[in-house]
Amino acid sequence: MAIVLGLFVVVASVFLIGYPLIKKEEDVKSLDRSLDFDAEDSLERQKESVFTTLGEIEFDYRMKKLSEADYGRLKANYKKQAIIVLKAEEEELNTTNDSDLAQLERELELEIEQEIEKEVQKMAKEGNE
C-alpha cells in the first residue's frame, strides 16, 4: 500500500512537470488576442465604472449626503467622462468616420442621460418584476 502510494506521488509529479514539456504544440492563444481582449475588457469596465459612479452619485444625492452644488459638479464631470468612453466605444465600432462630431456628441449626451435614467430606473423595473 505504502509503495503504491509512494509510486503514485512520484509518477504523478513527474507527469505533471514533464508532460507539458513533451506534449504536442497546442493552439496557444496568441498574446495579441489576449491583449485585444484586455483592451476591449478595459473599455467595457470603464463604461461600467463610470455609469456605476453616476448611479452612486445619484443615490448619495437622494440620501442627502451630497449638496446640490456638489451633485451638479460631480454629475457634470462624470457625464463628460461617459462621453469620452462612449466616443471611444463608437470609434472601436468604426462608426465615426462619416459622422458629424457635434451630432455624435449630442447623441452621446442623450445616451448618457438615458443611461443615468436607466441606472436609476433599473431598480424600478426589478421592483415591478
Next chain:
Amino acid sequence: MADIGYLSLILAFAISIYSVVAFIVAAKTDNERLKASAKGGVAAVCLATTVASSILIYLLMTSDFSIEYVYSYTSKNLPVFYKLSAFWAGNAGSLLLWSWVLAIYTAIVTFSKKHEHDEKLPYVSTILTFMNIFFLLLMVFLDANPFEKIPGGVMPAEGAGLNPMLQNPGMVFHPVTLYLGYVGFAVPYAFAMSALLLKKVDDSWIKVTRRWTVVAWMFLTLGNLYGAQWAYVELGWGGFWAWDPVENASFIPWLTGTAFLHSVMIQERKDMLKIWNMTLIIITFLTTIFGTFLVRSGVLQSVHSFATNQAFGAAFLIFMSIAALVSFYLLIDRINLLKQGNQFESYLSKESSFLINNLLLLGAAFATFWGTIFPLVSEAIRGVKVTVSVPFFNQVNGPILLATIFVMGVCPLIAWQRSTLKNLRNNFLWPFSIATVTGIGLYFYLPGKSLYGAVAFGVAAFVILTILQEFYRGTAVRHRMTGEGYITALGKLMIRSRRRYGGYTVHLGIVLIVIAVIGSYGYKTEVTKQVGVGENINVGNYTLTFNGLQEKPEGENTIVFAEMPVTKNGKSIGTIIPEKVFYATWEQPGTEVAIKGSLTEDLYVLLASWEQNGKVATFKVNVNPLMSWMWIGGYIMVLGTIFAVWPGKGSQLGPKYTQ
C-alpha cells in the same frame, strides 16, 4: 507509511525549487512549455503536501506511536476529534499545515481561469512557491519532520497524550482558521510584489485580490474569535483576552489587514494611496510571519508557544528579514510610479475618513507591537526583561480603538469626493443626539458612574444608529424610486450593493463586540472567596451556595466538582458546576469554567482550590455583563463578510472617482 510522508515532503521541496527556477526562466525566455511545466510543478507540490498531510492524519488516527510526533501529541483513548487536531498541536505538524494550505492556495491562484491572461501570474506563483520552499525546508532539514521515528525503533504501548488545555473544540477551529487567514494574506502580498516587479502598479492587483483579502481577513477574524471563546471557557483567565504575546501577534495583522481592506477601496475608487496600500500589505504579510516567529522562536513566554530550538527563531528571522528587505527595496525603487494618482479634494470626504480610520488602526497595531516586543528590546538593551501587562494595552489601545469605532460611524454618512458641513449635520443630527442622550442616561443608570464606560456606550450607540439610518434611508430612497414594499426594497438594496451593505453588517457585528468588551471590562463584578460547606457567595444579584466537593471518574480522568445551587434576586435559577479535572496522562489539573449565560450577563465560576478534604473551597466568581454579544457580533461579522464577497452582480466592480 511514514517514509512515504517524508518522501512526499522531500519531493515537494525539490519540485518547489524546480518550479521557481522554471517560472523565472520561462518568464525571461517567454517559453510557454516551461511555464506550463512550472505550473504542473505547483500542482505536484499541492499533491505531495496533500499526500504528506493525509499520511500524518492516518498515522494520528491509527495511533502509530513509532512516530515521535504521534507519540508526543496523542494517546489511544483520545477522541478522534482531538486526534485530528493533534495534526497542528506541535511545531512540525503546524508547519505541515501551513505548507499544505499555502500549496493549495498557490494551486488555486495558478490554475484560476480569472488569472489565465494575467502577466503577473508567473511572478505570483513564483513568490508563493518560494515561500513554501522555506516551510518545506524547515520540515525536511531543520528538525521539524512530522514523520520522525522514535529513536531505537521500539513502538511505545501508549502515547504521551494531548495537553488537556488543548482538548477543547477551540483547538480544532482556532488554529485552522488563523492559518487560513495568515496564509491567505500571502496571496494579495504576492500580487502586490508582482505588480512592483512588473512596474504595473495600477489597481488591477487590488481588484483581483479583493476576495482573497476579504476571505483571509474573515478567517483571521474567526481565528481570533475562536481563540477568545476558547480562552474564555478553558484557560481560566477569567476573560476572553489577556494580551498574551501570541494573541497580540494574531491581532496585529488583523488590525493592519483591516486598514488595508479599507484603504484599497480608496485606490480602487480614487486612484490614491498606492504607496500606503503597498506598505500596508507588506506590513500585514510580515506580521503574519512575525506571529509564527513568536510562537516558534521561544523568545516569549506564552500559552501558545511550541517547544522548539533556537535555530527555528533564527530561520524565521532570516526569512522575515529577506522578505522585508526585498519588499521595501521594491517599494522604494518603484516609488515614483506609485506617486502618480489623485490627491485628496476635501477634508470632509469619505476617503479622508478612511484615512483617519487607517491611521488609528495602524496606531493600535504599533502600540500592540511595541508592547509585545518591549520585553525583548528591554532585555537586549538593559539586560532586564520588563513585563508589559494588560493595563498598558488597555490604556493605550482602548482610546485608539474607541476613536476607530467612532470614525466607523462617521464614515458611512459622508459621500465620496466631497461633503459639506450642512450634509454632515443633516446625517449626524439624530444619531448623535440619541447617542449623547444614551451615554448620559447610562452614566447615571449604570453602577460605578464610569465616564469612560458611558462615552464608550454612547459611541457604540452612535455607530449602531448611523448604520440603521443608512439601511433605513437607502430603503426609503429605493421605496420612493421603485414603489417596492419596504422589505423588498431593503432586500434588493442590499443585494444590489452587496459590498456596501455587507460592510455595514460587518460594522454592526464589530459594534456588538465592542459593547461586549465595554460591558465585560468596565462593569464586571469579580469576587474570590473561600467558603465552608453551607456558606454562600454573593455576587451582584446572584447567591451561590457551597454544599461541598464531590468526585467522579470520567474515563481515565478524575473530576472534582462543586454542584452549587444558584439564586438570582432570591429566585432559584438552577445549579452551576465548576470542575477541576485530574488527567491520567498529564501532571497539571485542568480548570473547567462553569458559565450560566444570558443575553444580559454571564455568571462565570471557577473552582480555584480547596482544603480540609474539600470542606473548604476557594471560588472565583465573575458576573460578566453582555458577554454573549461578543459571540453574536462575531458571527454577524462573518455573515456580513460572506454576504459582501458572495459572487454575483452586487459584488462586482465599484464606482471609480477621478479628480
